[in-house]
Amino acid sequence: MARLHEYQGKKLLAEAGIKIPQYRVVRNVGETDEAIETVGLPAVIKAQAWTTGRASIGAIAFAGSPAEARAAVQKMLGLEIKGFPVTEVLVEEKLKITREFYLGIIIDDTNKCPRMIFSSVGGTGIEEIARAHPDKVAHALVDIRWGLRDFEARNAIRKTGVTGKLQVQLAGTAVKLYEAARKYEARSAEINPLVVVESGEIVAADCRFTVDDYAVFRHADLGIEIAREFGHPPTALDKIAYDVEKNDWRGTFYFIELARGYNKGEKYLGFHGAGGGGSMMSMDALTKRGYQIANFCDTSGNPPASKVYRAAKIILAQPNIDGYFGSGSGVASQEQFHSARGLVKAFREENISVPVVIRLGGNLEDLAIKILTEYTTDLPAPVEGYKKDDPADYCAERMQKLLAEYRPPAEKPKPRPKPMAAKPYSFKTITGKVTFDHDRCAKCESKICVEKCVPKILKLENGLPVLAITVEDAAKGKCTECLACEIECEQHGAAGGYVDLPIAGLDKYLGRT
Amino acid sequence: MDILRTRKLMSILIDQTKKVIVQGITGREGMARAKLMIEYGTTVVAGCTPGKGGETVLGVPVFDTLEEAVETIGQVDISTIFVPAPLVKDAAIEALSAGIKLLVIVPDRVPIYDVLEIAAVAKEMGAEFVGPNTLGLLSPGKAVLGMIGGSAASARNWFLPGNCGVTSRSGGITSSIAYYLSRAGVGLSSIVHVGGDAVVGLPHPEIIKKYEADPETKAVVMFGEIGGSQEETVADLIESGAVTKPIIAYIGGRGAKSGTRFSHAGAIIEGGRGTYEGKVERLKTAGAHVVENFGDIPAVTKKVLASLSGKM
Numbered sequence: 001m002a003r004l005h006e007y008q009g010k011k012l013l014a015e016a017g018i019k020i021p022q023y024r025v026v027r028n029v030g031e032t033d034e035a036i037e038t039v040g041l042p043a044v045i046k047a048q049a050w051t052t053g054r055a056s057i058g059a060i061a062f063a064g065s066p067a068e069a070r071a072a073v074q075k076m077l078g079l080e081i082k083g084f085p086v087t088e089v090l091v092e093e094k095l096k097i098t099r100e101f102y103l104g105i106i107i108d109d110t111n112k113c114p115r116m117i118f119s120s121v122g123g124t125g126i127e128e129i130a131r132a133h134p135d136k137v138a139h140a141l142v143d144i145r146w147g148l149r150d151f152e153a154r155n156a157i158r159k160t161g162v163t164g165k166l167q168v169q170l171a172g173t174a175v176k177l178y179e180a181a182r183k184y185e186a187r188s189a190e191i192n193p194l195v196v197v198e199s200g201e202i203v204a205a206d207c208r209f210t211v212d213d214y215a216v217f218r219h220a221d222l223g224i225e226i227a228r229e230f231g232h233p234p235t236a237l238d239k240i241a242y243d244v245e246k247n248d249w250r251g252t253f254y255f256i257e258l259a260r261g262y263n264k265g266e267k268y269l270g271f272h273g274a275g276g277g278g279s280m281m282s283m284d285a286l287t288k289r290g291y292q293i294a295n296f297c298d299t300s301g302n303p304p305a306s307k308v309y310r311a312a313k314i315i316l317a318q319p320n321i322d323g324y325f326g327s328g329s330g331v332a333s334q335e336q337f338h339s340a341r342g343l344v345k346a347f348r349e350e351n352i353s354v355p356v357v358i359r360l361g362g363n364l365e366d367l368a369i370k371i372l373t374e375y376t377t378d379l380p381a382p383v384e385g386y387k388k389d390d391p392a393d394y395c396a397e398r399m400q401k402l403l404a405e406y407r408p409p410a411e412k413p414k415p416r417p418k419p420m421a422a423k424p425y426s427f428k429t430i431t432g433k434v435t436f437d438h439d440r441c442a443k444c445e446s447k448i449c450v451e452k453c454v455p456k457i458l459k460l461e462n463g464l465p466v467l468a469i470t471v472e473d474a475a476k477g478k479c480t481e482c483l484a485c486e487i488e489c490e491q492h493g494a495a496g497g498y499v500d501l502p503i504a505g506l507d508k509y510l511g512r513t
Numbered sequence: 514m515d516i517l518r519t520r521k522l523m524s525i526l527i528d529q530t531k532k533v534i535v536q537g538i539t540g541r542e543g544m545a546r547a548k549l550m551i552e553y554g555t556t557v558v559a560g561c562t563p564g565k566g567g568e569t570v571l572g573v574p575v576f577d578t579l580e581e582a583v584e585t586i587g588q589v590d591i592s593t594i595f596v597p598a599p600l601v602k603d604a605a606i607e608a609l610s611a612g613i614k615l616l617v618i619v620p621d622r623v624p625i626y627d628v629l630e631i632a633a634v635a636k637e638m639g640a641e642f643v644g645p646n647t648l649g650l651l652s653p654g655k656a657v658l659g660m661i662g663g664s665a666a667s668a669r670n671w672f673l674p675g676n677c678g679v680t681s682r683s684g685g686i687t688s689s690i691a692y693y694l695s696r697a698g699v700g701l702s703s704i705v706h707v708g709g710d711a712v713v714g715l716p717h718p719e720i721i722k723k724y725e726a727d728p729e730t731k732a733v734v735m736f737g738e739i740g741g742s743q744e745e746t747v748a749d750l751i752e753s754g755a756v757t758k759p760i761i762a763y764i765g766g767r768g769a770k771s772g773t774r775f776s777h778a779g780a781i782i783e784g785g786r787g788t789y790e791g792k793v794e795r796l797k798t799a800g801a802h803v804v805e806n807f808g809d810i811p812a813v814t815k816k817v818l819a820s821l822s823g824k825m
Contacts, residue, residue, distance in 0.1 A: 110716075276683055301621055334663060
């Protein structure tokens with residue numbers, strides 16, 4: 001889920017009409033004095049981090065003087081919380097709190113509607129309070145078509161014993177919070193604590209706001225870079241992968257680096273799954289044998305070969321993996337030869353020098369395994385393919401055997417350079433470019449590119465392959481990037497076909513120019 | 514296959530008599546899956562793509578709107594939706610407005626508030642939906658909705674008819690459990706992928722209630738996952754007596770690293786639900802057959818089915 005920092009969430013609350021404390025966000029110590037001038041003293045200093053219980057880890061401090069404020073900001077900017085370095089610190093007016101509540105909006109999966117939760121006791125340890133004192137917690141199910149109505153909020157809040165003007169104020173706040181949650185499509189929006197201050201006003205003292213990943217495209221104004229929950233700040237490779245994912249809607253693609261800084265021989269494997277459930281079981285099969293998972297990756301939901309290729313290239317950009325393991329549920333509905341061609345292209349380009357075990361069980365698995373294994377026999381490392389009747393555990397066992405037997409070349413083989421066509425014929429595809437070297441094509445007897453092209457968009461003209469559709473149609477997606485014109489041609493033809501599928505930022509990441 | 518078709522086997526949600534429309538039939542996915550459905554035996558009566566009315570795809574007439582389709586060819590039972598995720602809400606509500614009582618929403622990445630709106634309209638219309646983010650459902654030898662099996666030939670080879678129901682939260686695992694059961698000689702009444710998202714139209718408890726009501730289903734295999742409370746609700750149903758048929762359950766995600774919990778609300782609502790250990794414990798206590806090794810599912814299911822016939 002796309003999580004917002006406290007100050008970002010509070011901005012949305014303020015926009016909805018909920019009062020928030022005076023604040024400034026500082027990114028270096030030098031900005032502290034100016035922030036204090038704005039918010040006054042005493043002030044609260046809060047590290048912006050995606051975690052609960054900040055007070056207990058020194059991520060919240062109080063400052064009675066500018067010097068104390070500077071010291072606290074200095075200290076917090078050096079913190080690393082759950083793998084995330086703190087880069088922003090919130091400097092806020094210290095509220096004169098007389099009472100604390102909890103207020104939240106969450107999606108209720110059982111009732112399929114938003115749900116308001118209110119507790120007349122707020123602050124730290126709210127989960128325990130809710131468990132110990134259920135009478136202090138009230139709920140309201142929201143009809144998505146009407147939204148949360150004021151009387152519904154009052155009816156819920158009254159059940160916790162809150163009455164009078166306070167009940168009215170809190171209900172008004174709940175309605176506003178719901179409106180903010182609905183407008184920005186929050187998976188959850190919480191204020192803990194929601195406080196009453198000495199003047200009698202209700203103020204949001206904290207805020208946790210997560211936006212539905214799938215709705216981020218409708219909220220460009222929130223500036224969410226990656227709509228996904230990472231356990232760490234996105235790495236450069238995570239960002240490269242997310243860029244691929246974002247720009248190609250065909251099928252699912254998901255990549256996340258799970259480890260960094262490991263060395264060769266430490267049993268880290270590149271992992272390439274298909275489908276969440278099957279991937280989880282396949283990873284379990286590897287970890288049971290003592291392997292570490294370098295990355296999680298999922299290409300499923302019938303992705304084109306080009307997407308699987310990009311995924312494989314990104315997995316192989318991790319320099320110290322000892323092997324490449326691919327396995328999903330084992331009985332995929334998608335036509336698996338597409339994935340096989342994508343993998344073959346990546347493995348050949350990189351001259352892969354770590355052992356590969358891939359389970360490509362499912363539709364047209366025989367063809368898929370034939371492509372995967374027969375078209376990679378000349379590569380430095382062994383490539384094995386398995387089918388639906390081979391359990392993930394057996395594939396993990398094969399990986400173990402290969403790793404025990406295999407001696408990698410002393411020097412890592414260089415990737416293959418992009419071919420230069422002497423007489424190029426090119427057309428654009430949805431995410432790349434197909435080029436035929438018509439000099440080579442003229443010498444080719446098989447013309448296998450025309451025969452194997454999955455969308456059947458090629459024809460022969462004077463014995464040379466050309467588009468049978470308009471270049472516009474090819475670029476719009478009629479060319480499905482099945483990669484047959486490159487992979488089959490290299491195997492059975494004159495190696496005259498090449499599909500250029502750029503991955504923004506990858507060459508730079510690898511130090512290639 | 515004719516023998517299979519004429520045998521009076523029951524199933525849930527789908528059989529060869531139900532009339533089905535395909536929304537987005539002219540697109541890449543819609544066309545490929547319409548082909549699978551038709552070749553497997555599903556009665557696909559029409560397609561719908563705004564602006565493409567009058568065309569014919571795979572011998573099926575295409576209409577601009579569902580209202581027009583229903584006016585022309587009569588009432589339709591089911592719509593399968595293959596339109597891009599941002600357009601799903603409108604497509605689904607259009608189908609519900611046209612009086613269609615079951616939707617199968619295949620696309621991934623449908624915004625959650627869109628799903629809540631669909632759910633609200635469906636409830637009002639007395640309709641149901643499977644998904645979103647579902648591979649679909651299939652009744653062996655009868656009909657398929659969505660993309661299970663990928664091609665009719667594979668679907669025929671992989672899934673055999675019989676008396677065991679399958680319900681799964683993972684698409685790929687739906688096919689693999691069904692295949693491994695069939696290979697072990699356990700036939701299937703229906704197989705359902707409930708969908709991979711947090712909010713789905715018919716979660717495990719609802720599907721299992723349908724299996725409970727289906728006279729031909731003798732036992733149900735459930736593939737659960739960590740997160741949410743679907744599996745715990747199934748345990749509640751067993752304990753309350755609403756579900757009496759044996760449930761063979763496997764919970765995926767045992768080895769998944771527990772993520773940083775960012776929200777209090779989830780913990781307040783779930784109150785300890787959602788974890789691997791919690792789900793296994795609840796299901797075991799309720800009396801479900803919880804299987805720890807995925808590969809053991811067929812053997813355990815066979816044993817459970819054998820003990821049933823022994824009692825009769």
